[in-house]
Structure formats: C-alpha cells, structure tokens
Amino acid sequence: MNEFAKHMIKTGRITKIVEEAPNIKTFELSIAMHAEPGQFVMAFLPQVGERPFALTQAGKKIAITVKKRGPFTEKLFSLKEGSFLGIRGPYGKGFSLQNVGKACLVAAGIGIAALIRLAEELAKEGASVTLIFACKSANEIIFKERLEKVASLHIATEDGSAGFKGDCIELLEKVLKKQSYDKLYCCGPEAMMVSVLKLCEKYAIDAEFAVERYMKCAVGLCGHCCLDEWLVCTDGPVFSKEQLLASKEFGRIYYSKSGKRMRFGGD
Amino acid sequence: MLAIELCGIKLKNPLILASGVLGLNKNNLLRAQKGGAGALTIKSISLEERFGHETPNVAFFEAGMLNAFGYCNPGLEEALREFADLSCFSVPVIASCTASNASDFVKLVSALDKLDFAAIELPLSCPHTPGHGLLAGQGTVEATKEIVKACRKKTKKPLWVKINASLPNAVDIALAAEQAGADAITCSNTLGPGMVINIASAKPVLAFKVGGVSGPAIRPIIVRTIYDLYKRLKIPIIALGGVLRGEHAIEMLMAGASAVGIATGIAIRGPDIFKKCCDEMSEWLKKHDYKSVTELIGVAHE
Ligand SMILES: Cc1cc2nc3c(=O)[nH]c(=O)nc-3n(C[C@H](O)[C@H](O)[C@H](O)COP(=O)(O)OP(=O)(O)OC[C@H]3O[C@@H](n4cnc5c(N)ncnc54)[C@H](O)[C@@H]3O)c2cc1C
Numbered sequence: 143m144n145e146f147a148k149h150m151i152k153t154g155r156i157t158k159i160v161e162e163a164p165n166i167k168t169f170e171l172s173i174a175m176h177a178e179p180g181q182f183v184m185a186f187l188p189q190v191g192e193r194p195f196a197l198t199q200a201g202k203k204i205a206i207t208v209k210k211r212g213p214f215t216e217k218l219f220s221l222k223e224g225s226f227l228g229i230r231g232p233y234g235k236g237f238s239l240q241n242v243g244k245a246c247l248v249a250a251g252i253g254i255a256a257l258i259r260l261a262e263e264l265a266k267e268g269a270s271v272t273l274i275f276a277c278k279s280a281n282e283i284i285f286k287e288r289l290e291k292v293a294s295l296h297i298a299t300e301d302g303s304a305g306f307k308g309d310c311i312e313l314l315e316k317v318l319k320k321q322s323y324d325k326l327y328c329c330g331p332e333a334m335m336v337s338v339l340k341l342c343e344k345y346a347i348d349a350e351f352a353v354e355r356y357m358k359c360a361v362g363l364c365g366h367c368c369l370d371e372w373l374v375c376t377d378g379p380v381f382s383k384e385q386l387l388a389s390k391e392f393g394r395i396y397y398s399k400s401g402k403r404m405r406f407g408g409d
Numbered sequence: 410m411l412a413i414e415l416c417g418i419k420l421k422n423p424l425i426l427a428s429g430v431l432g433l434n435k436n437n438l439l440r441a442q443k444g445g446a447g448a449l450t451i452k453s454i455s456l457e458e459r460f461g462h463e464t465p466n467v468a469f470f471e472a473g474m475l476n477a478f479g480y481c482n483p484g485l486e487e488a489l490r491e492f493a494d495l496s497c498f499s500v501p502v503i504a505s506c507t508a509s510n511a512s513d514f515v516k517l518v519s520a521l522d523k524l525d526f527a528a529i530e531l532p533l534s535c536p537h538t539p540g541h542g543l544l545a546g547q548g549t550v551e552a553t554k555e556i557v558k559a560c561r562k563k564t565k566k567p568l569w570v571k572i573n574a575s576l577p578n579a580v581d582i583a584l585a586a587e588q589a590g591a592d593a594i595t596c597s598n599t600l601g602p603g604m605v606i607n608i609a610s611a612k613p614v615l616a617f618k619v620g621g622v623s624g625p626a627i628r629p630i631i632v633r634t635i636y637d638l639y640k641r642l643k644i645p646i647i648a649l650g651g652v653l654r655g656e657h658a659i660e661m662l663m664a665g666a667s668a669v670g671i672a673t674g675i676a677i678r679g680p681d682i683f684k685k686c687c688d689e690m691s692e693w694l695k696k697h698d699y700k701s702v703t704e705l706i707g708v709a710h711e
C-alpha cells in the first residue's frame with residue numbers, strides 16, 4: 143500500500159526563514175527529501191490551504207522560496223521559525239540534464255526558484271552555465287551569491303537599477319547571437335516564456351520550460367492543471383520546446399479554480 | 410473478448426472513466442480515451458459555476474484517499490459549449506450532473522439531453538458537498554424516486570443513477586431508482602464521509618475537514634454491495650470503488666457488475682490504467698478459458 147502512503151503529508155517545522163527580497167522569503171524545513179530540479183511539492187498549512195512550490199534546497203533539509211501573492215502565501219509570511227508546515231511530494235517530472243556541455247538558463251522574477259537547483263546541478267555535472275535573470279528592479283534579485291558560484295550571471299532589470307536595462311528577451315537575444323548553447327532552460331511568467339520559446343525556435347536551441355497552472359490535487363486526478371491533453375502536475379511541470387510548440391494552449395489558455403477556460407490577459 | 414453492451418451502448422471494454430476525475434473538459438477526457446477507457450464520464454456539472462472547497466481537496470492514507478472538491482465545475486452554460494461537439498471521441502461520453510432539488514436536475518437533464526452524450530448519470534450520493542447528494546437528503550428512497558421520475562420524463566437517453574454503498578438501505582434506493590425508470594445503477598460514490606487528521610498540527614487535513622473515501626480500502630464493501638444489488642435488480646450495475654487492477658475489475662464482474670468504473674486508480678497507475686487493466690483482464694480470461702468478459706457477470710452467485 144506504499145503507493146498511497148507516499149502521498150501522505152510529511153510533517154515539518156520551519157528551521158530557518160530568510161528574507162530574500164521585500165516580497166520573497168525562503169523557508170527551510172526539517173524535512174528530508176530528494177527531488178530532481180524542476181520537481182515541486184505541495185505545501186500544507188492546516189485549515190489555510192495547500193499550494194505548489196519548487197524546492198530551492200533538497201536533501202537533509204528542504205527549502206521553498208516564496209513570493210507573497212494571496213491568502214496562502216500571506217499566511218506563510220506571518221509564520222515564525224518553529225512553526226508547522228506540511229509537505230507532500232516530490233511531484234512531477236524534472237529537467238533533463240543529460241549531455242549538456244553549455245547551458246543557458248533564463249529566469250524572470252520568482253521563476254528563479256525552479257532554476258536555482260538546476261544551475262547548481264548542471265555545474266556539478268561539469269556543464270558551463272550562463273544564467274540570465276530578469277527582475278523589475280535590483281531589490282528583487284535573489285540568490286546572487288549562490289548563482290555567481292555556479293554560473294556566469296547576466297542581470298536585466300526593467301528600471302535599470304542593476305545590470306542591463308530592459309527585458310530579458312533583448313538580453314537573451316544578445317547572448318544567443320554571441321554564443322551557441324546545447325540547451326536552454328526557462329521559468330518565468332508565461333508571456334515571457336512564449337517569447338523565449340520563439341527565440342529558441344529562431345536559434346534552433348533545444349529547450350525546456352517549467353510551466354505553472356492552477357493546481358489542486360497534484361496527483362493527476364482532478365484535471366485542473368491541464369495544458370492541452372497534458373497535466374502539469376504529472377506530465378510537467380517541465381515541458382520540452384517541441385511539446386510547447388505543438389501546444390494550442392501554452393501562452394493562451396489556462397483553467398480557473400472552477401475549471402472554466404480562461405484567456406491570458408482577459409478576452 | 411472485452412467488448413460489452415451496456416444499455417444498448419457498445420463499449421470496446423467494460424472499464425469506464427468515473428465522474429470527477431479527468432472530466433473537467435475535452436482535453437481531460439481525450440487523455441483518458443488515449444489511456445484506453447471504454448467510456449468516459451464528465452465531471453458532474455451544476456447549473457451555476459462552482460469554485461468548490463479550498464485546498465487541500467485530497468488527503469491520502471495507507472489504503473486509499475479522501476476527496477472533498479465540493480463539486481467545482483464551470484457550470485452548465487460553459488459545459489454546453491465545451492461538450493457541444495463530441496466528434497473527437499471514439500468511445501461513448503456520459504454526462505453527469507448534480508443539483509440540490511428535482512427541478513434543477515430537470516433543467517440540467519433537459520439541456521444535456523440535446524448533446525451527443527451516450528447516457529446521463531445522476532449522482533444522488535456525494536457525501537461531502539452541502540446542498541448536494543447525501544448532504545441534500547438525496548440518499549433516501551423518496552428523494553431518489555422523485556428526482557429520477559422527474560428526469561426520466563426529460564430524456565430518452567439511458568439514465569444512470571449513482572448511489573452510495575455507505576447507506577444501509579442502498580439496495581432499496583437502487584430498487585426505487587429502477588422503479589422510477591433508471592436504466593442502470595452506478596455503485597458507488599465515495600463512502601463515508603471520512604476524516605484524516607494531521608497529528609502534528611492536530612487538524613484535519615482536508616480544508617472541508619471531511620471527504621469521501623475511495624480506493625482499495627472500500628473495495629470489499631463495494632463488492633458486497635454489488636453482490637446484494639445483483640440479486641434484486643433487473644437493470645445493469647456499474648461497479649466503482651478501489652479498482653486498481655484487471656483482477657479487481659474481474660472481481661466486480663463476478664459479483665454482478667456489467668461494467669466497472671475507475672477514479673482513484675488513475676492517481677496510482679496514471680491515465681493508462683485502463684489499458685493496463687484491459688491487458689490484465691485479457692490475460693486472465695485466456696488463462697481461465699473464458700471467451701468473453703460477459704461470461705463473468707454474476708458467476709459468484711452460481
Ligand atoms: C509547479 C509550480 C511550482 C511553483 N513554484 C513556486 C515557487 O517556487 N515559488 C513561488 O513563490 N510560487 C510558486 N508557484 C506559484 C504558487 O503556487 C502560487 O503563487 C501560490 O499558489 C499562490 O497562493 P496564494 O493563496 O498566496 O495566492 P492566490 O490568491 O491563491 O493566487 C495568486 C495567483 O497565484 C496562482 N495560484 C494560486 N493558487 C495556485 C495553485 N494552487 N496552483 C498554481 N497556481 C496558483 C494564480 O495564478 C493566482 O492568480 C508555483 C506554482 C506551480 C504550479
């Protein structure tokens with residue numbers, strides 16, 4: 143019966159809280175878990191809710207890095223060290239790291255949470271890692287020290303308060319013109335990922351993307367997180383360039399809490 | 410070898426995608442069709458859009474799971490748009506709808522009747538949504554009769570009534586549905602409701618605190634209920650509850666089911682569970698010299 147027990151909530155306590163940026167905190171937990179970069183967990187706050195998050199640390203103690211957005215993350219932000227937090231997972235399919243000599247990672251905003259362990263893992267495997275990290279402004283750049291250890295870091299800010307002034311697409315195209323890569327990995331807002339996908343097509347680079355959809359069960363039952371016929375929770379959250387190029391819904395359609403079909407950016 | 414006919418509907422195999430899983434939209438259903446399901450049931454639709462309960466909507470334990478989604482669904486209007494064209498399906502698609510009273514059920518059935526669904530299922534048995542199923546008092550002989558009678562007048566499609574094996578008078582309720590004009594009984598919805606408490610926080614896991622129990626833990630109760638129903642009913646029975654393998658489906662057929670639904674099993678073996686179970690059933694049938702699954706129906710009674 144292990145197949146059901148593995149989905150039971152693992153009990154943890156918050157062992158450390160790091161304020162990464164005004165609206166971003168990392169919560170380290172007394173839970174041991176192995177997970178591939180790109181996989182995610184469901185975090186559980188009793189009688190508050192359960193939400194999906196990437197792991198920014200795995201092994202003896204896991205960590206999640208969270209941007210404050212709504213009711214669940216607000217409650218999470220009010221917690222202190224020693225507070226209870228439950229976890230189930232890991233879930234989903236992670237990034238594939240095989241045969242990558244030169245990797246280009248592209249993150250925007252909190253999307254870095256899905257890519258930080260990938261950058262470290264790739265470096266450990268001996269790959270050379272270039273990371274393009276785009277934020278609204280300098281105070282949103284997180285994990286700078288960790289990233290500089292494993293990657294050549296290119297920062298873009300919308301307001302120009304650090305690095306390149308502008309969006310990551312412009313910066314990415316500059317980088318791609320100069321240098322070729324075996325593989326590109328990307329996580330960020332969907333509109334940005336759509337643009338990156340187009341560049342990957344233009345420059346013929348193999349690529350993988352971590353996609354976000356409204357998620358409830360995380361085990362492939364409820365169907366809320368569908369992307370075309372795929373389920374983000376079990377077939378994703380990592381999708382290949384080919385899959386997303388074939389997708390009718392990527393960048394266009396998602397499903398609301400009721401399951402209603404919605405358009406990105408309204409009708 | 411696996412083909413059956415149920416209420417005049419031809420199925421290439423007796424395994425049906427149960428309502429509520431992979432049934433929110435056509436994308437979901439297509440996935441289950443690829444997984445080999447013999448028929449597909451949509452997530453139960455209500456008149457209005459419903460956002461359902463807060464998460465967690467699922468809670469696991471060693472022998473199964475609880476769910477309390479609270480009938481989240483996009484509502485009838487959206488469903489009529491979504492399912493207007495079912496030509497992408499090579500297997501029958503079954504509608505399911507839920508309401509608080511007979512007059513709302515009638516509105517839903519009348520509307521769904523106009524689409525190309527092969528049958529319409531009425532779940533009068535959800536144990537964890539206020540205003541619906543058992544929590545709306547639909548798990549009684551009287552309510553079942555009233556709702557089924559009213560809906561029967563609005564459709565010529567096969568009408569399936571989904572009951573709950575938790576109820577001590579489940580057989581009487583099924584008989585009432587049959588008398589009121591139901592063409593098949595689906596048994597069972599999730600049992601209970603049950604509760605799982607996270608002992609570290611001393612709080613129930615589910616946001617709604619209680620939820621319907623499904624998976625292997627409930628299978629023996631379902632097998633026994635199917636066995637009891639088979640003795641009394643003339644109409645076919647669709648068994649649901651804890652089927653993870655082809656052998657489990659065979660057990661249900663032997664108890665008296667004509668077809669078998671799968672929900673929770675998808676979380677364990679993926680959407681391809683239907684193909685996997687079909688292979689296991691075929692292998693078993695061959696090994697034991699059966700030519701068709703239909704030979705198995707009710708053999709446990711002989
Ligand atoms: C696979 C995956 C990995 C994620 N990893 C991270 C991460 O590492 N760090 C991080 O800060 N955020 C991550 N998210 C997003 C995070 O789950 C949402 O920010 C969080 O659920 C917001 O909850 P809330 O109650 O605070 O806000 P809400 O008011 O509920 O939501 C605000 C917005 O967040 C999104 N959202 C809400 N609930 C869900 C849900 N159940 N599933 C998916 N999206 C939802 C919706 O777009 C919504 O508009 C991830 C999402 C997915 C699907």
Ligand SMILES: Cc1cc2nc3c(=O)[nH]c(=O)nc-3n(C[C@H](O)[C@H](O)[C@H](O)COP(=O)(O)O)c2cc1C
Binds near residue numbers: 571671
């Ligand atoms: C996640 C989930 C959602 C469900 N939603 C519905 C629903 O909307 N309508 C319904 O009639 N039954 C619903 N059910 C009940 C199933 O159709 C089925 O009767 C029950 O789960 C027992 O079968 P199983 O053990 O194979 O899961 C749901 C079950 C689960 C697990």
